[in-house]
Amino acid sequence: MTTPLQEPTFLILAVLADGPRHGYAVIQEVSALSGGRVQLRPGTLYGALDRLADQGLITVDREEVVDGRLRRYYGLTDDGADLLAADAERLTSNAAAAMSRLRRRSAAARPGQA
Amino acid sequence: MTARPPRLERRYQLLLRAYPRAYRAERGEEIVGVLLDLARPGQSWPTPADVADLVGSGLRQRLRLPIVDGLAAGLRLAAPVALALAAGLSACLWAWLEVVTGLHTTGPVAYAAWLAAAVAYALGRAGAARTLVVVAATTALALPAAAPLTDLDRPPLWVTMVLAAFGVIAAAGLRAPASADERLGVGAGTPIIAVCATALVATAGLPPGPATAYYQPTLARVGLVVAVAVAVHAAIAGVRLISGRPARAWLWATVLLAVPGGWLGQFGDQVAAGVPGGAAVDVAPHFGRLAQVLLATCVVGVVIAWLVRAESPVRAGRRQAPRRATPGADRAGGGALWLTIGAALGLAATIAAFALPAYLAYATPMPLPRAGYVSATIALLVATALARTVVDARTLAPGRWARAALMVAAGAVAAACVGWLVAVYDNKWTLTGWAHPDLTANLVTTLALVPFALFALDAAPSVLRSSASARPVLERTLGLWTLLASAAWLSYTTVPHLLSWGPVLLLLVAGLLAVTLAPRRPTVN
Numbered sequence: 001m002t003t004p005l006q007e008p009t010f011l012i013l014a015v016l017a018d019g020p021r022h023g024y025a026v027i028q029e030v031s032a033l034s035g036g037r038v039q040l041r042p043g044t045l046y047g048a049l050d051r052l053a054d055q056g057l058i059t060v061d062r063e064e065v066v067d068g069r070l071r072r073y074y075g076l077t078d079d080g081a082d083l084l085a086a087d088a089e090r091l092t093s094n095a096a097a098a099m100s101r102l103r104r105r106s107a108a109a110r111p112g113q114a
Numbered sequence: 115m116t117a118r119p120p121r122l123e124r125r126y127q128l129l130l131r132a133y134p135r136a137y138r139a140e141r142g143e144e145i146v147g148v149l150l151d152l153a154r155p156g157q158s159w160p161t162p163a164d165v166a167d168l169v170g171s172g173l174r175q176r177l178r179l180p181i182v183d184g185l186a187a188g189l190r191l192a193a194p195v196a197l198a199l200a201a202g203l204s205a206c207l208w209a210w211l212e213v214v215t216g217l218h219t220t221g222p223v224a225y226a227a228w229l230a231a232a233v234a235y236a237l238g239r240a241g242a243a244r245t246l247v248v249v250a251a252t253t254a255l256a257l258p259a260a261a262p263l264t265d266l267d268r269p270p271l272w273v274t275m276v277l278a279a280f281g282v283i284a285a286a287g288l289r290a291p292a293s294a295d296e297r298l299g300v301g302a303g304t305p306i307i308a309v310c311a312t313a314l315v316a317t318a319g320l321p322p323g324p325a326t327a328y329y330q331p332t333l334a335r336v337g338l339v340v341a342v343a344v345a346v347h348a349a350i351a352g353v354r355l356i357s358g359r360p361a362r363a364w365l366w367a368t369v370l371l372a373v374p375g376g377w378l379g380q381f382g383d384q385v386a387a388g389v390p391g392g393a394a395v396d397v398a399p400h401f402g403r404l405a406q407v408l409l410a411t412c413v414v415g416v417v418i419a420w421l422v423r424a425e426s427p428v429r430a431g432r433r434q435a436p437r438r439a440t441p442g443a444d445r446a447g448g449g450a451l452w453l454t455i456g457a458a459l460g461l462a463a464t465i466a467a468f469a470l471p472a473y474l475a476y477a478t479p480m481p482l483p484r485a486g487y488v489s490a491t492i493a494l495l496v497a498t499a500l501a502r503t504v505v506d507a508r509t510l511a512p513g514r515w516a517r518a519a520l521m522v523a524a525g526a527v528a529a530a531c532v533g534w535l536v537a538v539y540d541n542k543w544t545l546t547g548w549a550h551p552d553l554t555a556n557l558v559t560t561l562a563l564v565p566f567a568l569f570a571l572d573a574a575p576s577v578l579r580s581s582a583s584a585r586p587v588l589e590r591t592l593g594l595w596t597l598l599a600s601a602a603w604l605s606y607t608t609v610p611h612l613l614s615w616g617p618v619l620l621l622l623v624a625g626l627l628a629v630t631l632a633p634r635r636p637t638v639n
Contacts, residue, residue, distance in 0.1 A: 023144060024151040041163060042148045043171030046141060069147040 005087045008038055012048055013057065013076060013084040020061035020075035023049070049074060057083060121158050123150060129160055132172025184421075188366020193287025194235070194296045195303075195343055195371060197247065200280035201232035202307025203336055207273065207328075210312050215327050220261050221269035224254040224277055229304075231284075236301030240290035247288065251281020270328050272377060272403065279374035311339045330381075333403070334616050337378025341617035344372050348625055362421070369417050372618055376410025379403070379616015399487055401611035404536065405560045409608055410619045412567040417626065419571075451506055451572060452518045456525025458499040458565040462492045463526070464533030465558050472552035480552040488552075491559045491603065498569050498599050501592040508589065529565075533558045563607065570600035 005013070008030070015021060015029040026049075027040045040048075052058045057080035061073040076084070126146045130138055149164065160168075204225035211217050227250035235243035254277035261268035268274075292300075318331040351364035380401060399405075469488045472480045480488075510518060538545060540554045548554065573596040576585070585593075608615075615623075 023148040027148065027152065041167035042145050042152070043167040045148070046145055047171050047174065070143045071147065072144055 004090065005083070007034075008040060008044070009048060009052070010084070010087060011038055012040075012045075012052065013080055014088075016058060016074060016076045017081065017084060020073040022064075022071045022073050026074070052080070056080075122153060122160070125158075125160055126150070126164075126168075129165060129168045130172070132169045133175050134172075137175050184360075184362030184366050187363035188370060189283065189287035190289060191287075191347070191363055191367035192370040193284045193289075194292070194300050195347075195367070196280040196283040196374075197228075197232055197235060197243070197288065198300045198303035198307055199340055199343060199371070200250070200277055200284065201228045201300075201304045203311055203339070204228040204277070205304070205308035206311035206315060206336065207269075207332075209308070210315055211327055211332065214316075217267070217327060219267045219269045219328075220257045220264060221273060224250055224257060224269075227253055228277065232300055232304045235288070235292060236297050236304075238292060238297055240288055240292040243292075244285060244288045244290070247281055247284045251278045251285065254278050254281065272333055273328070275407075276374040276377055279377075283370050283374075307339055311336050314338055329403075334379050334381040337375065337617045340371065340375035340378055341621050344368055344375050344618050345621055347371060348621070365421055369414060369421065372414050372417070372622055373411070375618035376414055376616065376622060377407045379406040379410070379619055380611070380614040381616065399607040399611075400556050400560065401608060401614055402557070402560070404557060405563060405608065405611075406614075406616050406619065408560065408563040410616065410622070412564065413619065413622045413626065416571065417622065449517075449521055450568075451502065452521035453525035453528075454565050454568045454572075455499045455502050455506075456522035456527075457529035458495045458525075458562075458569070459522070460526030460529035461533055461558075461561055461565060462495040462499075464530045464537075465492050465495075465555055465562075468537060468548075468551050468555035468558060471548075472555055480555075484552060484556055488555050488559050491562050494599050494603055495562055495565065498566070498596050501596050501599075502569065502572075505589050505592050505596075508586075529561070533561055536561060560607075562603065566600040566603050569596050570604065573597040573600065 011030045011033055012026060014033060015026050021029065023042065023045060027042070027045060030038055030040055049058065053060070053074075056077060058074050059077050061075035064071045064073070123146060126149050127142070130142050130145065133142070145168075149160075208222050208225040212219065212222055227246055231243045231246035231250055234240075234246055254274050258268040258271070258274060314335040315332050318335055347364055347368040351361045351368055354361035354364060380403065465488060469480075469485075469492070473485060506518075536558050537548075537554045540550075540557045541548055573593050577590070577593045577597050612620075
């Protein structure tokens with residue numbers, strides 16, 4: 001996959017990076033990780049989880065029954081970890097490039113501000 | 115997360131019905147659990163955001179947009195080909211029929227837009243080409259409505275339909291930037307297609323009346339060019355299948371191009387009579403353009419159903435949830451069958467509505483073969499619909515009668531509307547002075563192709579499967595009857611006219627036969 005990940009997809013993979021989570025935890029941690037900007041709804045979340053599972057990026061780690069209700073824990077596969085790492089690297093280098101240019105901009109005289 | 119009223123849970127479960135049943139069985143509990151975890155204490159109604167989210171996601175799941183794998187790649191393969199075909203055929207129709215033969219229709223407006231789209235694409239302006247494609251396809255659809263405003267004729271419906279369908283494929287699949295290969299393909303392909311199509315049409319000689327030039331032999335001969343494109347894609351898909359490489363995208367490209375391609379026919383005996391539909395009118399069954407379009411669309415539908423169901427082993431292996439192990443069980447199962455039963459009954463009534471005056475009150479009585487064919491079709495439609503009803507009613511859960519009845523009614527009304535529309539078309543788009551009710555009944559009878567094809571497809575697996583003997587005798591007997599009756603009607607209506615079938619239709623049927631009779635069923639990657 002060469003196209004950059006969508007932000008919600010990126011955040012879901014990031015949440016799962018250090019260990020399996022169930023659906024509710026994914027929603028909460030995605031919200032925390034994005035500073036409250038990305039609030040996933042359950043339908044959207046499960047659509048994304050289905051797609052990521054189809055692509056072999058995540059997998060069902062285990063199932064538990066809590067309060068008589070089924071909970072599935074989703075974990076990152078090796079493919080998913082590789083993809084997340086590649087995209088994180090891309091974002092880091094983009095951000096670094098942008099920051100270094102912004103520094104040069106503040107160092108140089110700005111046009112129209114003579 | 116404190117005490118939640120079970121009312122909220124019930125309401126969430128109600129909303130979850132937006133999802134297909136099989137998906138709900140697999141995921142429903144989990145999704146409701148998350149929804150309840152997210153709910154505020156004391157909340158008793160889903161929020162508007164929940165409603166939008168669940169209904170939207172459920173409908174997406176029903177349309178199976180995320181799972182039809184290979185379709186997007188197939189669209190990308192087919193789109194430049196569709197563009198070149200539509201532009202090439204436009205050039206052929208414009209040059210040969212409008213300029214040389216001297217027919218004057220509103221067609222050149224759409225033809226010009228198609229050619230401009232091809233030129234823009236070849237020059238590397240894929241974005242502009244896509245816009246022009248949308249303009250060209252919309253124009254093609256608007257031409258019949260706009261023609262009365264001018265003193266020009268409209269181009270025939272087959273031109274409109276084929277150009278619009280190619281437009282949908284091209285608009286959905288064209289991507290910017292176009293690769294050099296794609297640009298060269300469209301740039302060189304369009305004139306080659308135009309020259310080949312014109313050569314094929316021109317060598318047939320002018321038909322007796324110039325007005326027929328837009329129909330026969332143009333229609334089927336132009337179809338030959340599209341058939342070549344379909345055959346090339348099918349051959350590439352076949353080679354990839356045999357060598358074990360991913361073939362899904364090529365199969366999808368083949369099928370997509372075959373949709374408008376299949377409509378291009380039939381090779382008619384109409385030329386002999388000099389008027390469209392002329393020689394064929396005394397024939398019952400009448401295999402005309404409507405039959406060609408319906409039969410080809412049904413055949414393409416079979417191929418698409420096969421493609422959607424044949425999952426690639428790689429993806430199936432990766433998949434954790436077995437929720438799609440019974441593809442279509444929820445969608446194409448119960449509901450669709452009741453719709454078909456309704457459609458069969460509604461169509462039978464519509465045919466009868468035109469046939470009865472033709473039997474009784476029409477000045478010249480309906481010729482016996484046609485009266486027999488039309489009457490037999492009405493009887494078979496009703497009989498197969500009743501047989502299916504008996505079989506399905508036995509498996510119907512007690513609470514689902516109302517829904518089944520609603521589906522039957524909806525199918526009947528839809529079929530009656532379509533039948534009426536075809537009749538009005540046959541009556542030159544007027545609602546009064548039905549000139550030939552017997553011919554109209556004969557044409558409307560052609561529509562029975564669709565319910566009979568659906569009945570046959572539905573009955574075939576349950577009759578032919580080895581586990582069939584485990585079913586009750588009544589169910590087996592009625593299933594066998596449905597299959598035999600449908601197959602008999604379909605064969606009688608279409609097979610004697612095999613030589614009239616359009617080229618892409620023949621190609622598709624040959625391909626399906628080859629796959630079915632192949633010693634080893636290929637797995638689709």
